[in-house]
Amino acid sequence: MNTSALLLAGSLAVPLLGAIAALLVRGRAGTVVASTAAVLTLLLTVPLILDRGIARPVGRSSALWHEVDWAWVPDLHLNLHLGVDGISYPLVVLTALLTVLCCGYLVWQRPERAHQLAALLLVIEVGILGTFLAQNLVLFFLAFEVVLLPMAAVIAGWGGPARRAAALKFALYTLAGSVLLLIGVVAVVTQTGTADIGVLTADSGRLSHDAQLWIFGLFAVAFAIKSPLWPLHTWLPDAHTEAPTVGSVILAGVLLKMGTYGLIRVGVGITPEGAAAFAPALGVLAVAAIIIGSLVCLSQVEVKRLIAYSSVGHMGFVLLGIATLNEIGLQAALIGNIAHGLLTGLLFFLAGAIKDRAHTGLLADLGGLRERQPWLAGVLGFAALGSLGLPGLAGFWGEAFAVVAAVRRDGTLWTVLAVLAAIGGALTAAYLLRLLRRVSHGPQAATLVGAPEARLPELVAWSPLVALALLLGVLPMLVLGLSAGAVAALTTGPMTP
Template structure:
């Protein structure tokens, strides 16, 4: 077994082993259990980072998926199912982001555990969620991909229902219902592809693998709808604001940071890769819905009066830019989608951490009750301002690249339809700036509101430890976008060569 394969197994296996160990720790030493879970999350993150070491071009692979490292073992021989895992430049940044955010969330629980249950149970659930998300990004078999895709549902439901806000159970049920709806569509799409081709191997399937046009149209429609629920794409987005608003801070961070990326990653790797003819047929419609998401998300944000709900709706708009980039089926668009994925994960995770800190201190998230934050908590107000301008796409920060070049990609496709979509998306970008500036005016400026007057200027060391890496990453990706695009460029071009 090579060092890369060891790192692959470690990145995927350590979270689930850590969850088992955390549950085995006696309840009377809850903080020790949380510390153990944080250590396992740290080791999994380190293993994920090390996946970039010793990578090869994977030239022996017969299709566009050319893993740096992979394992391919029998799983259920009677059903011809295989345990095929691998990592390449498309999945690697998402693997690292998942490991980082899980580590930060587990570490955050050492300082603050939300009301509702034990910190030990919360950390164990976060590690199981990490296992499912990482498995989704690493799976190179369609059936295995589906299994990992489903692993996330129950533990995330439990996080929302167990540690969320006053209306947490309804939000958790809504999350579960929408996710199950998408899962049914995904299962049928996987069945159509596997039954037609006789294989679930994504390496072999990428490029169409001889699938007929009608089959590709059906498969892409099913798969795209399934991933649209998870992304989420308007109008299948209504579970997201409730889930984000009611989830505990660490739950919102994982939801926004990486769980939504399961949908966009699946759209690129599975839907577009396996059914490229279906993708070309549906691309104008997908682009239209993506721009609708940008505009609807922005307009709703302009009308929002609650902090976490505003940030949640902003995700609808930001993921619309990601989906627009994918819909163009161009190198520029796909690269914009990939860096947009990572930028959104970093920036929105930071925003939810900050929103949680404000609500914990002020005991309210209403914008009308949070005015004057810079007067009583200038450091917190400064960090919120940084995250907001990063999210609105200020050049030099991470949010700029994905959104700007998604618009550029649409304009480069040309024609009346795509030009119109590009222009409308640019208008959506301006609206994004408007609602974030409105947020900052309402929250940070003016005379300190009564709820804000009791906030102190001091931030805990655990908060700096959780937020600092995200601030640095938002700046680093903005200044050096090749941190993401450098590893993704070659596999994106190879994917385009195969599907065209």
């Protein structure tokens, strides 16, 4: 087995074996075992950036840095075909990092049945990493579905008072999207005779124009539910509000990215003519998500629910970038995905810390955080400023590039969409500054009197997210440089607007 095969297969096998071991060991030792497996997985994903050679795109298909292709069920066109390139690599590392932070958080926090929760997080990691690494369409679908039941179990088993209803809503919505995705996958495989994503991307002419239209429609709705994109987002606020802190971090940080990644890799890659035909509609829906998500946030009275609705707006910027179908737009979507994962993951960590101290998430019952807990208030301020798109922090680049990409498209519609998206960015600043005013300023609320300052384990969990949000804000080419070649390949040929 060569190094590439070891790294790719190991990044899926290690968390799976770690989940099994955590369930067998049990107790705090089981949580430690799960955390160790998460760390090993991260260590396996980091070297994937090394020794990637001089891989060059061929046609519309980007050359993979590392690849392994083993026959599994040939009669069903199912190969264990894994690979990584500049589009998927940042998301792979982000997934591994957030899983490490969440498992480590559980070792310190010690919730009831923590080893079971850590094991479920590892199973979710397997599904997410499998989605980002899969180069076979059937394997992509299977990995895409792995996260459904474990995430529903995380919400139902460790969530708030309405956790069961939220978990059921999440499961039903996701299952509906899965059915549409399965129909699309079956249609592609039966009409082309292959499930290889690279082959299908390089030769999109295997599908007729009409087939691409309706198949892209199926893919778009399926991925919109997972992202989620307006108006298919209604499961998200309930799931985030009721989920435990680590569940919200994983859900916002990387699980939502499966939808936008799928829209780029599968939707735009395999059915480019369908993507081009639906692009104006996607752009309109994206801007609607930005505006509506921001307006709803301005009226929210609960911290986690506000952050949850903010994801609708942020993912709207990602969708706008994708809808432009140009290099700037797809780059905006990719760096926007990473920035959202870092900053919204950090915001949910902070929301959980505040709720643990105050025993409430209502904005009316919070206030004066900066007086008694300045470290906690400082990190919250950093995360909020990054999320609203302050220049110099990671959140700026995705939103700015998405607007620029829309301006670069010809036509009055795209100019109007760019202007409305910019207005939505201003509304984002309004609701996040409102959050800071309510929580950090004013007289200290009785719920926070005597509450402890940020503890060392919490600061350790938050520090990598703070550092990366600052680093990417200053050096966006750390992400953009990796994905430039793959995006350039994807935007050539029939999908070019």
